[in-house]
Amino acid sequence: MRINYEYAGEKVALDVERQKDGSFIITHEDQVIRVDAVDVQGAAIQFRQEDGRQKTIWVAGDGKNRFVHHEQVNLQVSLADTNRRKSSLENDHDLSAQMPAQITNLHVQVGDTVKMGDKLISLEAMKMEMQILAPYAGLVLHLHAAVGDVVERGQRLIELEKSEPE
Amino acid sequence: MLKRCLIANRGEVAVRIIQACRELGIESVAIYSTADKDALYVKQADFAFLIGEAPPSESYLQAERIIQTAQAAACDCVHPGFGFLAENAAFARSVLEAGLEWVGPGPQAIQAMGSKTEARALMLKAGVPVVPGFQEDVQQEDEWKAAAEAIGYPVMVKASGGGGGKGIRIVQQADDLLSAIEMAQNEAQRAFNDRRVFLEKYIEQGRHIEVQILADKKGHVIHLFERECSVQRRHQKIIEESPSISISEEIRSAMGKAAVDAAASVGYVNAGTVEFILSEDGSFYFLEMNTRLQVEHPVTEFVTGIDIVKMQFKIASGEPLQLDQADVKQQGHAIECRVYAEDPNNQFLPSIGEVLFFKPPQGAGIRVDSGIQSRDQITLHYDPMIAKVITYGQTRSEAIERMRYALAQSVILGTKTNIGFLQNLLNHPDFIDGKMDTRYIDRNLEHLLPEESALDEDTLIGLALFEWQLAAQHQPVSGEQRGDRFSPWLSYPNLRLGVKNAD
Numbered sequence: 294m295r296i297n298y299e300y301a302g303e304k305v306a307l308d309v310e311r312q313k314d315g316s317f318i319i320t321h322e323d324q325v326i327r328v329d330a331v332d333v334q335g336a337a338i339q340f341r342q343e344d345g346r347q348k349t350i351w352v353a354g355d356g357k358n359r360f361v362h363h364e365q366v367n368l369q370v371s372l373a374d375t376n377r378r379k380s381s382l383e384n385d386h387d388l389s390a391q392m393p394a395q396i397t398n399l400h401v402q403v404g405d406t407v408k409m410g411d412k413l414i415s416l417e418a419m420k421m422e423m424q425i426l427a428p429y430a431g432l433v434l435h436l437h438a439a440v441g442d443v444v445e446r447g448q449r450l451i452e453l454e455k456s457e458p459e
Numbered sequence: 460m461l462k463r464c465l466i467a468n469r470g471e472v473a474v475r476i477i478q479a480c481r482e483l484g485i486e487s488v489a490i491y492s493t494a495d496k497d498a499l500y501v502k503q504a505d506f507a508f509l510i511g512e513a514p515p516s517e518s519y520l521q522a523e524r525i526i527q528t529a530q531a532a533a534c535d536c537v538h539p540g541f542g543f544l545a546e547n548a549a550f551a552r553s554v555l556e557a558g559l560e561w562v563g564p565g566p567q568a569i570q571a572m573g574s575k576t577e578a579r580a581l582m583l584k585a586g587v588p589v590v591p592g593f594q595e596d597v598q599q600e601d602e603w604k605a606a607a608e609a610i611g612y613p614v615m616v617k618a619s620g621g622g623g624g625k626g627i628r629i630v631q632q633a634d635d636l637l638s639a640i641e642m643a644q645n646e647a648q649r650a651f652n653d654r655r656v657f658l659e660k661y662i663e664q665g666r667h668i669e670v671q672i673l674a675d676k677k678g679h680v681i682h683l684f685e686r687e688c689s690v691q692r693r694h695q696k697i698i699e700e701s702p703s704i705s706i707s708e709e710i711r712s713a714m715g716k717a718a719v720d721a722a723a724s725v726g727y728v729n730a731g732t733v734e735f736i737l738s739e740d741g742s743f744y745f746l747e748m749n750t751r752l753q754v755e756h757p758v759t760e761f762v763t764g765i766d767i768v769k770m771q772f773k774i775a776s777g778e779p780l781q782l783d784q785a786d787v788k789q790q791g792h793a794i795e796c797r798v799y800a801e802d803p804n805n806q807f808l809p810s811i812g813e814v815l816f817f818k819p820p821q822g823a824g825i826r827v828d829s830g831i832q833s834r835d836q837i838t839l840h841y842d843p844m845i846a847k848v849i850t851y852g853q854t855r856s857e858a859i860e861r862m863r864y865a866l867a868q869s870v871i872l873g874t875k876t877n878i879g880f881l882q883n884l885l886n887h888p889d890f891i892d893g894k895m896d897t898r899y900i901d902r903n904l905e906h907l908l909p910e911e912s913a914l915d916e917d918t919l920i921g922l923a924l925f926e927w928q929l930a931a932q933h934q935p936v937s938g939e940q941r942g943d944r945f946s947p948w949l950s951y952p953n954l955r956l957g958v959k960n961a962d
Contacts (some may be wrong), residue, residue: 294930307923352924
C-alpha cells in the first residue's frame, strides 16, 4: 500500500507491506524499515524492531491531517491531494483573517480610499485584539464580513484595489 | 466549614477548585457556557448549570445570573478562580450582599489594590518601594501624552483591572502612545470588563518576582515565599519557578516582609500575590497585588507543601491559619510550564480546533493541572492554555530534568502547541544559568523557535502503521465500535486508531 503525504512543502511517498509472519516492511526512498511487532492502545502505536528496540509513537488523524508525537517530535503531515490547486485565498494573505476570530469593528466602507497602514478591520480572538491594516494605498471594493461575524483562518475579508503610484 | 460552593469559572482552575472542595467535603457547583457543556470540570462537579452563550460577556461575566444560580442551588459560597470576575470588587460585594461567603479577599481590598493610585499611596505609606513614575486613567489625549512625557519613555500601559498579560503595551515613543492605550483599553474591556488602564515607567531588563501571601480573618498574615516569573513572552508568563535563583537571602526576606506589609496595609484576607520587579541593581519595586489565586500557585504548593486552594476555603470559613511564618519552609525546587494551543512558528497565534488526543505526563514529581480531555474543542472564546505541567526536584536541575521528561511524555494531537518552544527554553544555556529577564524571549525569539521536525524513521513507522490500520478499519465494523474510536483493541486486523471518521 502506498501513501503520499505532503510535509514542509515536499512530497513524501511511503510504502507499507505486511509480511506473512505479521511483520511490516516500510519503504521510503532508499530506506527500508522492518517492524516486527505492533500493538495499539488508543492513539499509541508501539513497535519493536529486529534488534529488540521498542518505541511508542502517538498518531491521530483528522480528515487529511495526521498528527505525530514522540519525544521531542511534534509534527503534522497531510495526505497529498493530486488535484490540489493553490487556493486563491493564500494570495493577498494580508487581507485575510490570520486565525479564526470575531469581527469587532469595520473601520472603512466600500468606496473609501485608504492609505498604506490605515486600519481596515479589527478582530478579536481569545481576548486578543488584532487589526488588519492596509498593506498598500487603495480603494475599498468589497467588504466580505460584518461586525459580529466569526471568520475562519484564511478567509478573505476585504477587497482593496491598489491605487496607482503617483 | 462551608458546605456548597459555586465555582464562577471554567477549565483547569475549576478542576483544581473541585479537587479542593472534594478533599474538604464541600459540594461543588459548576456553571458553564454552551461551548463548555462537555468540559471536564462540568462532568466532575456535583452540580452543573448552564449560564449562557459562549462569549464570556454572555456567561462567565454575567455577575447577576451567577449569583442567582448560586442562590437557587443553595450554595453558601462562591469561588471566583482567576480571570473573569475574580478581581471584580462589585461582584465580590454582590456575592456577600446575597448572603454568600466570598472565597477571596474582601471587596475593599480588591478595590484598593485595583485602584493603582490608591494601591500606590498605600504602599508608600506602608514603606513598600514602588515603581517611579505613574499615571492613572485620564480622559484627555493631551493628559496621557503629558503624563508619558513626565514619566519618560519607555512607558508601560497596563490594565487597571487585571493581569495575565492582557491589556499591556510597552511604548517606546510618543507617536505610538495613543494607539497603544486604545488597544490596551479594548483588550482590558474584553478580558476584565473594565477598560481602565494606567501608565508607569517601564523598567528594562527587570525580573518578575512575586510573593504568595495568606491572611486569615483575624489579621494574621504570612508569606509562602517567592515565585520567579521572568520567563515571559509579551508579558505573558510561560515558565514560573520557586525559589528564585536571582535573589539573595536578604532580598528574599525583605521581599517577604514587604509583601506581608503590603497585604496588612489593606486589611487583606485570603490568598493573594504581591508582584515585584527586580531591577538589575538589586533594588525591587512593588508592581501590583493580585487579589486572587494565581495560575502559577502550584509551584508554591510543591515547595511549601501547603495547599493554597484548601487554605482559601478554610480562611473563608473563618478558621485561623494555624501556621506562623517560621512554620513555612521552602524546600526543593518547582517549575511550571504553561502549555498553550498556539503556533510558535506562526506568531504564536492560537491554534483553534479539536484536540484529537490528549495524554498528560505522569510520574514521580510531576503534576498536571488541566481542564481538557481528548476531543475537546479549543475555541476562540477562551484562553488557549491547555495545561500547566509542574515538576518538583530536590534541586533546580532535577526539576528541569524532570520537566524535560514530562514535556516529552505530553501527548497533544490535533492542535499545535508551544511544547517544542518550551523544550528549547528548558535546554537553553541562559535559562539553565537563570539569566532570563522579562524581555529575554522577545529579544531572542529567533533562537528559541522550534525548527520543523524532520520526518525521522520512527515517525515514518508510526505513520505507515497508522495508515495500514486505518485502511483495515475501513472494513465494515459494528456501530458500537465505530462510535468509540479510542477503545482499546487487542489483535489485528481490527486495529482501532485515534482517527476521525471521514464520513
